[in-house]
Amino acid sequence: MKKGWKTVVSGILTVGALALLGACGSGNTADSGSASGDEPRVVKLGVVGESNEAWEHVQKELKENENIDLEIVKFTDYRAPITSLEDGSIDMHSTLTEIFMDNVNEEGGFSNTTIAYTSLNPLGIFSNKIGDISELEDGATVAIPNDVSNESRALLLLQTAGLIELDEAAGLMPSVNDVTANPKNLQFEILDANQTIRALDDVDIACVNNNVAVDAGYIPTETAIYLEPVAESSQPYYNVIAVREDEKDEEIYQTIVDYYQTDEVKEIIAEVTKGSSVPVW
Template structure:
C-alpha cells in the first residue's frame, strides 16, 4: 500500500515538473520574442539623410527597432511603394504633392507628422541676381504638378511672371497671364533641374535636390522661397498607410525624430536651408 502511494506521489511530482519546465520554456520563448527587433522600412528621396540616420541609431539602441532607410531618386516612388507595401512609411514629400498623387492614383498615404519646410530656390550658373535675367531667358521647371505649380508661384513672387488667381495653389504654365520677359519654360524631372544649369539661364530647384548636388540654398540660390503662413501646403510629412496611422511603433518613430537633436542636425547639414516645422 505504501509502495502504491509512493508511486502516485512520484507520478504527480513528475507531471508537475514537466508542466513547470514547459511554462518556464514558454516564458523564455516569449521573452526572446519580445527581445527580437522590429524592422520598419522608411522611404526617403536623395542621399542626404543625416537626421534619419541619427534617428535610426537611437531607435536601435533604445527601442530595439531596426529602421531600414530605403532611398528613392524620384518623388512618386515612396508613395507607390508605401501603397504596395514595399515600405512602411516615408519622409521626403510635401503634403500638397502627396495629396495630389493620392488623388490621381486612389492611394491612401496619410500624414502622421510634419518634418521640415524646404524652401524652393532659383539657381543659376550665368547670373548672380534676378535683375540680371535677360528677355527670352530659359527657365527649367520641375515637371510634376505640385512642384511645377510651386515653381511658378515662386517666379511670381520674384516678380518675373503673373498667374491667373483662379488657378490657386496648382497653376500650370498655361495659367501664366503676364510674362514681360518672354521667358521660355523647359519642363524636366525634379532631380534633373540642377543638372540643367549649364543649359538654361535659371532653374527652380527643390531644396533636397540642390543639397544633394553640393549646393547650400541659403548661400547659392539667387532667390529663395520666403517662409510664410502660406507655406504650410509645402511642409514635408511623415506618412503611412491610412490603416496604420494609429500604430504605436510609428508614433515612437515620430517621437524620436521630432527632437532638438534632430533640429540641430538639420541646421548643421543644410546650413539653415531647411526649417523644422514641428
C-alpha cells in the same frame, strides 16, 4: 481525458511541465519592439536623396533604446515612396511635401496619410550664368520640375520673384497654361525634379527643390539667387511623415515620430542644410 481517470504525475513530469509552461510564458513577439533582447521590429522608411543624416541619427537611437530596426530605403524620384507605401514595400516615408502627396493620392486613389511634419525646405532659383534675379534677360530659359505640385510651386515662386503673373483662379496648382503675364518672354523647360539642378549649364535659371540642391553640393541659403519666402502660406509645402491610413494610429510609428521631433534632430538639420531647411514641429 476520460472521466474518473486518476492522474499520477511524477516529480520528473512535474518539473518538465513547469519548465514547458515557463517557456510558453516568455513568448517572443517581433511586434513588441522592446529592448529586452527580443527580435527587433523592422520598419522600412522611404526617403528621396542621399542626405539623410537626421534619419540616420534617429535610426541609431531607435536601435539602441527601443529595439526598432529602422531600415532607410532610398528612392530617386518622388512618386516612388508613395506607390511603395501603398503596395507594402515600405512601412512609412518622409521626403515629400503634403501637397505633392495629396495630389498623387488623388490621382492614384492611394491612402498615404500624414502623421507628422518634419521641415519646410524652401524652393530656390539657381543659376550658373547670373548672380542676381534682376540680371535675367529677355527670352531666358527656365527649368522647372515636371510633376504637378512642384511645377505649380515653381511658377508661384517665379511670380513671387516678379518674373511672371498667374491666373488667381488656379490657386496653389497653376500650370504654365495659367501664366497671364510674361514680360521677359521666359521659355520654360519642364524636367524631372532631380534633373533641374543638372540643367544649369543649359538654361539661364532653374527652380530646384531644396534636397536636390543639397545632394548636388549646393547650399541654398548661400547659392540660390532667389529663395522661397517662409510664411503661413507655406504649410502645403511642409514635408511629412506618412503611413498607410489604416495604420496611422500604430504606436510604433508614433515612437518613431517622437524620436525624430527632437532638439538634436533640429541641430542636425541646421548643420547639414546650413539653415536652408526649417523644422516645423
